[in-house]
Amino acid sequence: MSSHIRMTASAADMVAMIEASSQRNIRSFDQPARTYIDAVGHAARSGHTPQITGDVADLLRRNPRSGAYLVLTAHQHAAVRLWQRHRITYAIDRTLWEEVGDTDPDDILPANLFDQLPHSDPFVAFPEPLALDREDDLVEHIVGVFVTGHLPASEGDDAEADTSGCGTIATVTGDILHVGQCSTHDSGRAAISLLFAGVMYGADGRPHLKNGVADVRWTHIAFTMDDDQSLADLIDYIVAEHGDRVPANASGGIAISVKGDLTLMLRRAVSLIIYLCAENADIVAAPRSSANRPRGRRPGQQPKAPRVLNVGYRIGAQLRTWRATIRRASTASTGLSVRPHLRKAHFHTYRHGKGRALRKIRWLSPIPVNFHGHDADTTTVIPVA
Template identity: 30%
Template sequence: MTSPFPFKRQLPITATSLIESLRRVQIDATEEHLRRFAALDYAKTIERGGVLKPGQEAKDIKVPSQQIAQSIQISAGDYAVYWKWQKTKIVYDVEPTLMQALADMDTSDVLPGGVLRQLPHPNPLFIFTGGHPTVHKDGASGLIRALYVTGQRADKTMCDTSDPDAAQFQLTFVSDLVNDDGDVVDSDSVRISIELADHSFTIRRAIEQVLKDYAWEPLLADRASDDQKRNYLEALAHFGVAHLLYVCSDKADTHRQAVGRRPPRKGQRPDRPVKLHKVGWNIGPAIKAAREVTEQAQRTSGGTAQRTVAPHIRKAHLHTFKHGPGRRLAKVKWLPPIFVNSKGEQVMTDGTIVPVTQ
């Protein structure tokens, strides 16, 4: 297959155009890689929750080296993640301002166990039409465009996120790597695992486990330092967990949007329509409007004698509240950015609450 790089994304970028691009750029290339080593059946076995290992029970898989075997495992896992999503086709289309608020939020709070098990839909795909800037481990500029979420059991076999035996969520990030002109010059895929803690935890603790367990693709040139790798994985893990925690809130700003069924190609079955959920398209504009008011106040009130408080923005953050008999229950509230004007008055946008049994 001829490489599509470099290319420019057509504007405006939509959820549907990104989904199609993921299939064309990411999945088709992965399928070609697997076909080369006769490993497509291996990938399908992974998606069904199997434990087949390349070169052992699958005698037809061509594995001339241990590095190639490890590369096939990674590619087969990515391919299985895509087909696991195809079974549900749940898409969260995240509003860009909310995306930025979640990426920037303070994550120092201790969270009660079980929060992430409240994911409302199985195996979702987060789509980021705004693209979140990131720095690849090799120093290249990137934009996070998508995040697949799947489950993993304690024995490392794949499962649905709703499976009661799920011990971890696998987060598969897909990013555009871009040059100074904004052209997409490559695509990057990173899959990390987040423990579904049934005890209290912090995002920092979850990230430390990611850094400990991650295995890099062995066939790609690796010029990155340990610090560059750590910073890249830490940024991805923080970004992914923040978005998961938000949609796990029972008052998250989400609503279903109808998507028409695409006409089938000649001789093919009709394609199952995407189930599109708009995330943050009410609260995002409210955050943006409040930010603009505060920034205007900062420009006009600077240096005035009457000013007692500099206009500023408090970061979005998570906070756990105890409630119920004996205060034995806990609920986690996502507090959006709070904007404080020059009089010390707070400009609030609506928060979200997650009820959790501790």
């Protein structure tokens, strides 16, 4: 089985596992809490900001940890409900993942960049998990991120709203992020919302189970980018302002994210989202397995299969060919003063449209230098979806 077929299957299996774990987690709450969680999911899909009910507000006062867990579970449910509308799942080529993660963080990004996300409310499956040490000898494997929108606070909310030029939407009641998710393409969206899914593993390297299903933890953060700025500045601002207390769903309470962990998570996730927004992103629909073709659903049937899109598989294959040529050239005499190498990739903003008032971003892939005479294709191919 080829690597891209394995990655496609892995991405589909991962998001299906997360979906099942999410449903099992919701069923662990009593009926009033489930009613609130379900209302939040409906509100997200209709583009409304739900009010925190009296029962939930009372729980937040009496038992902040349990209240926080309930509100954050509602965040998670809203993101999954938004994803279920289109079920878009991006499977990322491992080589592209490495290359985009190494793109210059000082490249300036246009403020309207995230309006150009090609699909609504996707799940981005990481080709390799980000392993983070957690409590009780557990290791959290961040396997992907749900990308949704976030609404501004409603009038009269018992919350404080920060909608400044960049950073986290700090719409909070106490330390709890206000639940106001919406579609990435909702006209009322004020921010981009990221919900990281982390699968817990024990010291034995096996998945940690809760109630018989995978123990999935969630970390939520939302951010705005109203001004042109670099990726480095955006991440530095978020971490500096909110890195000490990022809402994370951990064993029924709020987890404090280590700033270094948060920086790594944001760097990887936001870099990939920027690539997806590039007009020349290499995105191709993955073929569906006959065993996974969606069928009409009846109560009790399995949900539809995710719609998997392969990202970076063509340019990733090209990069691997070039790198293999570089390795061979490093052990041979080339007669060149500068051996074959790749010039670093970067993002570049272009102006277009009437009066050049519109802007779009392109990812300029690595450029092969001094490859003439070697067996690699020297043409720089930047696929266009």
